[in-house]
Amino acid sequence: MKSKIGVYICHCGGNISDYVDVNKVRESVKEIQGVEISIDTMFACADSSQKQIAEDIANKKLDALVVASCSPKLHYPTFSAVAERGGLNKYNYVHANIREQVSWAHSDNKEGATEKAIKVVKSAIARVKESVPLEPIEVKAQKSIAVLGAGVAGMRAAKELADLGIQVYLIEREHFVGGRISQLDFLCGADITGKELVTQLYEKIHKHPNVTLFTGAEVIEKGGSIGNFKVKVKITPRYIKDECNPEQLQKAIDVCPVEVEDDFNFNITKRKAIYRNYDSEYPHFPTIDSKNCTRCGECEKVCSSIDFTQKEEIIDLTVGSILAATGFDPYQPKENEFGWGIENVVTLPQFRRIINMCDNKLIYKGKEIKDIAYIYCVGSRQVEGDNKYCSRYCCTATLYTSILTHKKYKGIHSFHFNRGIRTYGKQEVIYDEASRLGDIFLQSYEYDPPVVTKVNGKTNVKIEDLLTGGKEIEVNADLVVLVTGMEPRNDCSIGDVLKIPKGRDRFYNEIHMKLRPVETVIDGVTIAGACQGPKNIMESMNSALSAAAKSYSIVNKGELALEPIIAKVDKDTCVWCGKCAEACPFDAITKVNANGKEIAEINASVCKGCGMCLPVCESDSIDMDGFTNTEIESMINVLAEN
Amino acid sequence: MAKINPKFTDELKKYGAFDTNACYNCGHCTAVCSLSTEEDSFPREMVRFSVLGLEDELKTSLKPWLCYYCGECSQTCPRQAFPGELMMTLRRWLTAQYDWTKLSGLLYKSLPLSITFFILVIAAVLGYSWHENFNIEKIMHVGHYFEMFAIAGVFALIILPNIIRMWYLTIIKAGVKVKAIDYIYKFWDLLVHMFTQKRALGCDDNQVRWFEHLILVIGYLSLLFTTVALDWFGTSSKFIIYLGYAESALIFIVTFIFMYERIKKSKELSSHAHPSDWFFVIWLFLMGLTAFIVRIFIDTDLITNNLWIYLVHLIVLVQWALIIVPFGKWTHFLYRSFAMYFDALKKDQV
Numbered sequence: 003m004k005s006k007i008g009v010y011i012c013h014c015g016g017n018i019s020d021y022v023d024v025n026k027v028r029e030s031v032k033e034i035q036g037v038e039i040s041i042d043t044m045f046a047c048a049d050s051s052q053k054q055i056a057e058d059i060a061n062k063k064l065d066a067l068v069v070a071s072c073s074p075k076l077h078y079p080t081f082s083a084v085a086e087r088g089g090l091n092k093y094n095y096v097h098a099n100i101r102e103q104v105s106w107a108h109s110d111n112k113e114g115a116t117e118k119a120i121k122v123v124k125s126a127i128a129r130v131k132e133s134v135p136l137e138p139i140e141v142k143a144q145k146s147i148a149v150l151g152a153g154v155a156g157m158r159a160a161k162e163l164a165d166l167g168i169q170v171y172l173i174e175r176e177h178f179v180g181g182r183i184s185q186l187d188f189l190c191g192a193d194i195t196g197k198e199l200v201t202q203l204y205e206k207i208h209k210h211p212n213v214t215l216f217t218g219a220e221v222i223e224k225g226g227s228i229g230n231f232k233v234k235v236k237i238t239p240r241y242i243k244d245e246c247n248p249e250q251l252q253k254a255i256d257v258c259p260v261e262v263e264d265d266f267n268f269n270i271t272k273r274k275a276i277y278r279n280y281d282s283e284y285p286h287f288p289t290i291d292s293k294n295c296t297r298c299g300e301c302e303k304v305c306s307s308i309d310f311t312q313k314e315e316i317i318d319l320t321v322g323s324i325l326a327a328t329g330f331d332p333y334q335p336k337e338n339e340f341g342w343g344i345e346n347v348v349t350l351p352q353f354r355r356i357i358n359m360c361d362n363k364l365i366y367k368g369k370e371i372k373d374i375a376y377i378y379c380v381g382s383r384q385v386e387g388d389n390k391y392c393s394r395y396c397c398t399a400t401l402y403t404s405i406l407t408h409k410k411y412k413g414i415h416s417f418h419f420n421r422g423i424r425t426y427g428k429q430e431v432i433y434d435e436a437s438r439l440g441d442i443f444l445q446s447y448e449y450d451p452p453v454v455t456k457v458n459g460k461t462n463v464k465i466e467d468l469l470t471g472g473k474e475i476e477v478n479a480d481l482v483v484l485v486t487g488m489e490p491r492n493d494c495s496i497g498d499v500l501k502i503p504k505g506r507d508r509f510y511n512e513i514h515m516k517l518r519p520v521e522t523v524i525d526g527v528t529i530a531g532a533c534q535g536p537k538n539i540m541e542s543m544n545s546a547l548s549a550a551a552k553s554y555s556i557v558n559k560g561e562l563a564l565e566p567i568i569a570k571v572d573k574d575t576c577v578w579c580g581k582c583a584e585a586c587p588f589d590a591i592t593k594v595n596a597n598g599k600e601i602a603e604i605n606a607s608v609c610k611g612c613g614m615c616l617p618v619c620e621s622d623s624i625d626m627d628g629f630t631n632t633e634i635e636s637m638i639n640v641l642a643e644n
Numbered sequence: 645m646a647k648i649n650p651k652f653t654d655e656l657k658k659y660g661a662f663d664t665n666a667c668y669n670c671g672h673c674t675a676v677c678s679l680s681t682e683e684d685s686f687p688r689e690m691v692r693f694s695v696l697g698l699e700d701e702l703k704t705s706l707k708p709w710l711c712y713y714c715g716e717c718s719q720t721c722p723r724q725a726f727p728g729e730l731m732m733t734l735r736r737w738l739t740a741q742y743d744w745t746k747l748s749g750l751l752y753k754s755l756p757l758s759i760t761f762f763i764l765v766i767a768a769v770l771g772y773s774w775h776e777n778f779n780i781e782k783i784m785h786v787g788h789y790f791e792m793f794a795i796a797g798v799f800a801l802i803i804l805p806n807i808i809r810m811w812y813l814t815i816i817k818a819g820v821k822v823k824a825i826d827y828i829y830k831f832w833d834l835l836v837h838m839f840t841q842k843r844a845l846g847c848d849d850n851q852v853r854w855f856e857h858l859i860l861v862i863g864y865l866s867l868l869f870t871t872v873a874l875d876w877f878g879t880s881s882k883f884i885i886y887l888g889y890a891e892s893a894l895i896f897i898v899t900f901i902f903m904y905e906r907i908k909k910s911k912e913l914s915s916h917a918h919p920s921d922w923f924f925v926i927w928l929f930l931m932g933l934t935a936f937i938v939r940i941f942i943d944t945d946l947i948t949n950n951l952w953i954y955l956v957h958l959i960v961l962v963q964w965a966l967i968i969v970p971f972g973k974w975t976h977f978l979y980r981s982f983a984m985y986f987d988a989l990k991k992d993q994v
Contacts (some may be wrong), residue, residue, distance in 0.1 A: 415651075438663065441665070442665075464645075473646060475696060
């Protein structure tokens with residue numbers, strides 16, 4: 003119980019004192035037991051007033067502080083800092099809002115406002131009397147970070163963290179690194195191919211003493227909390243020995259009788275059950291796709307490096323933070339969506355692979371391609387579907403692809419059926435270049451999209467072109483390219499394991515898109531790259547470095563100071579009914595055995611002090627530090643007094 | 645329904661257009677054009693049709709003729725797509741489309757072919773003169789009759805059918821329902837525009853150019869009348885002689901100014917000259933100049949011993965009458981005024 007309380011009542015230059023009789027408020031609280039001083043001030047937030055309050059605390063040895071002024075959203079941090087400067091614990095400070103909730107709200111009734119202000123201040127005094135000093139919760143933090151996904155964002159973040167001296171576990175679900183970028187050859191605006199970019203990053207991480215790379219590996223369980231996550235990683239075998247003979251492996255690929263759709267080439271080609279996606283791929287030796295392998299044994303006959311005795315492994319890691327850079331999937335068009343299903347309708351990612359495979363002539367399914375129709379915003383900015391967002395990268399990627407076709411092949415004509423070209427920023431030059439190369443742009447609104455049909459063996463695209471006064475224009479195309487946007491990974495089980503919340507677009511969600519763009523509500527888990535939403539490579543790199551910096555700031559000191567306003571369980575009265583654990587949105591509550599009795603335990607580093615567990619507790623065994631039942635009840639008592 | 649023809653811009657480029665594809669449809673050109681109206685909005689629409697290669701839409705349009713090329717659109721274009729020059733190109737292309745002989749198109753597209761034609765004419769005139777043993781009187785006599793027959797023949801065989809073709813494309817094929825009586829009512833428009841080109845006055849800052857052009861047209865038509873009907877080279881009437889001098893001098897002075905502007909590229913409209921533009925202005929200049937000198941030679945009795953000067957004039961004249969008038973830029977004189985006539989019919993359609 004505090005007995006030397008300082009109460010300061012602010013005029014706010016008239017904002018309060020024009021409607022609230024500040025003197026009367028001061029007089030009516032002055033005699034309350036425990037109030038040492040009560041003072042009214044023109045501007046409590048002014049530097050001189052702050053200095054005065056801090057001096058009063060020190061000189062008069064005050065043990066608690068109340069400032070009645072504006073909204074705590076505005077000045078709670080100011081006055082709790084003043085309390086600390088005066089030598090008080092900041093949790094012995096209580097803020098009373100008599101501006102937004104009193105003077106501004108009741109400017110028509112000065113007497114009533116004054117009466118309400120008195121009650122608000124009295125209740126704050128009642129609460130501060132019961133206040134308890136609190137200290138931040140210290141948590142030890144592991145100096146290691148798990149980076150999920152070895153695409154360009156994940157590898158970039160891993161490299162940066164490793165350079166900073168952090169042990170990095172880079173966990174990749176595929177058997178090869180590089181992610182989506184390894185599927186790209188030429189990159190817009192860079193004199194480097196996607197494969198080269200992947201190689202450069204791989205070379206930086208692969209010999210780095212601080213990076214441990216797991217391929218074919220997936221996080222299947224997450225426990226613990228910020229600073230000390232316990233992560234279970236399942237590693238599927240590659241079935242190839244570490245010491246391997248490249249010539250024999252090539253023979254093994256040649257003799258493998260199993261042919262399946264090659265998803266690296268978006269199903270436009272076939273691959274074997276033992277495969278590598280491209281020659282210079284990393285890690286440098288192939289893998290066996292256990293789903294499709296029939297174990298016929300042909301490869302073992304020609305290659306001694308094959309080892310079917312390898313087993314799936316589960317390993318446990320402890321990390322201070324988790325950085326998820328799990329990427330995206332390209333949108334898969336629905337049957338008949340813009341002619342999807344017609345043999346010469348492909349997606350932009352498929353088309354990029356086709357260009358990669360054709361050297362002098364652009365040939366698809368045996369026919370030479372000259373006239374190409376690109377249909378934009380397929381799976382993005384949908385009117386009816388869920389994908390309301392713009393996928394950002396596709397306008398630029400498409401125009402760049404068109405320029406590539408002009409440079410690589412002769413006699414190409416490109417028709418861009420778009421809904422407004424969005425080659426933002428520096429990428430505008432790409433639009434200019436394509437347009438000067440003779441590309442034709444046709445535009446429609448979202449409710450009047452182009453129509454793709456097959457007529458007499460020709461694929462026809464029709465549009466009511468906005469730029470030609472709504473006139474119906476058609477073109478016969480040799481190839482229709484659906485410019486598909488980005489979607490969240492179809493298999494996003496990792497998000498469920500980590501409990502990262504998703505936005506309405508189903509991508510992982512940051513806490514605040516402007517102020518905290520790489521943190522998630524799961525403390526210690528950051529996100530980077532296209533798993534957060536559509537991004538181009540530069541934007542992915544930016545977010546990777548930013549997430550790396552954020553994750554680093556969590557683990558680098560080796561310990562963390564967390565906000566002490568959290569729930570606490572009364573071990574004597576708790577009888578474990580489990581309701582609190584159900585109500586907790588952060589999984590902070592677990593059942594434990596204490597002295598032969600099952601009770602609830604709250605993980606201090608996971609609890610956010612939201613208070614969801616308090617009202618559901620039937621035995622009233624949970625209390626919240628900083629907002630204890632005693633404090634709140636004392637406020638209610640004052641407010642209910644007549 | 646219209647089908648895109650991406651190869652069309654390649655064809656148009658042969659008629660002089662360039663960078664048309666740079667257009668991103670902002671419409672600045674149409675906004676600054678002082679002749680464009682809500683009913684007859686250009687040049688953006690023409691640029692768009694050209695980019696898409698919608699030939700039927702272009703063939704049935706009168707809009708290229710409604711532009712008098714002040715060049716402001718090209719100066720304003722944020723993409724340097726030169727819409728003004730495209731309109732000029734479309735006029736050349738339309739001239740080729742109206743021409744049933746298709747020779748216009750071949751000559752516009754091929755400078756070597758044009759030069760070959762000019763050389764053939766030189767050979768023919770010299771060959772004929774040799775055949776006549778360079779008899780000056782005989783040749784001048786035939787030259788005089790040539791003018792009359794050339795005018796009648798070219799008009800009947802080439803120009804009249806081509807104007808009918810223009811009418812068919814821009815009225816019948818375009819689906820314009822004309823009130824029959826309007827053909828008479830609106831005929832005045834045709835004459836006014838033919839002899840005054842008054843629409844050009846609507847172009848910003850184009851008044852001087854309009855005046856020069858008007859003088860050239862009047863000078864040319866009256867010199868034609870003076871030489872053909874009043875037999876300038878054969879007459880002894882002082883009045884007619886001096887009238888001819890004045891008219892031919894006007895022609896070579898104004899065309900000299902035009903050539904000077906094209907060389908200096910002092911105006912937007914004179915900075916992208918196509919060979920056909922050069923032929924037109926140079927031959928007009930030569931016609932005026934050689935006619936002037938021939939008459940001086942006649943007046944000073946030097947002509948009998950200097951047949952060559954008349955032969956030069958005759959060559960220029962025959963080249964003009966058989967190449968430039970039917971297949972070159974000359975026809976814009978008629979197509980522009982007929983376009984105004986047809987546009988008036990169109991505005992008053994049923």
